[in-house]
Amino acid sequence: MPKLWNETIDAHRREVRDAILDTTAALAFEQGLRGVTMSQIATRAGIGRATLYKYFPDVETILRTWHARRIEAHLGELVKVRDGEGSASGRLDAVLAAYAHITRRTGSHDRELVKFLHPDEHIVAALDQLRDLLRQLIEEGAATGELRADVPPDELAAYCLHALSAAADATSEAAVRRLVSLTAAGLRAV
Structure with a gap:
């Protein structure tokens, strides 16, 4: 088979697969799991x-x-933010804000569906990756004196994840900003 033919078939399969995934999610949000x-x-x-x-x-x-596809997209978004310009604390603040907004968007979905999906292995692996991403930024910021060094970076990363999980129940963008600001303040060098 010619290469172009294979690429066309692969593209069609991806489109069908994506349509199935998106349709199923839409139906689940409309009708319940x-x-x-x-x-x-x-x-x-x-x-x-x-x-x-x-x-x-x-x-x-x-x-x-x-x-799993959504989680991968969210992690990709957070990695782009982490790899942006600026100081470690500035990039960390941006990652915290992005994560809080993702949490708020996903927290507004059907609770039954969220509960069903979240015990799966993809969320555990994603949280491990996110914790590691935060830990690296915290270590970098502690090395430059911007962020606190008196608490182990792993503990501070876990603190961030737990604190920002409250964004799922935030009633406004202002509430999300306050939550991110409070979380980030707890990371500053004392």
Whole structure:
């Protein structure tokens, strides 16, 4: 098969897969986790059920795959912020703000769906990566004297994650900003 043909097939498969993932998530947010069927997904995505089953065996697998894709996108967003310009404390503040906004956006979704998705191994690995990302910035800031060095960086990273989890229940952008400001203040050199 010519290379162009293979690329076209691969692109089509990615498009179908993405349509399945996005459709399933939309249905789950509209109808709740238990209300989604494979038939509904196929109909809304504009594909046959047989095609759907070639990609995924069940709704749970689709939702977990959608969630893993979202987590990967969020981590990519946070890494871009971390790798931006500025001092370690400035970049850390930007990462904390970005993480709080992600937490607020995802916290506004259906609680049943969030509870279902969050015990999965992707969230554990993502939190480990995020904790490591924060720890590295905290170490860098402590080395320059911008951030506190009297508490181990791992503990401070865990503090940030726990404190900013409250952003899921924030009622406004101002509340998120206050939460980020308070969390960042706890990291400053004393």
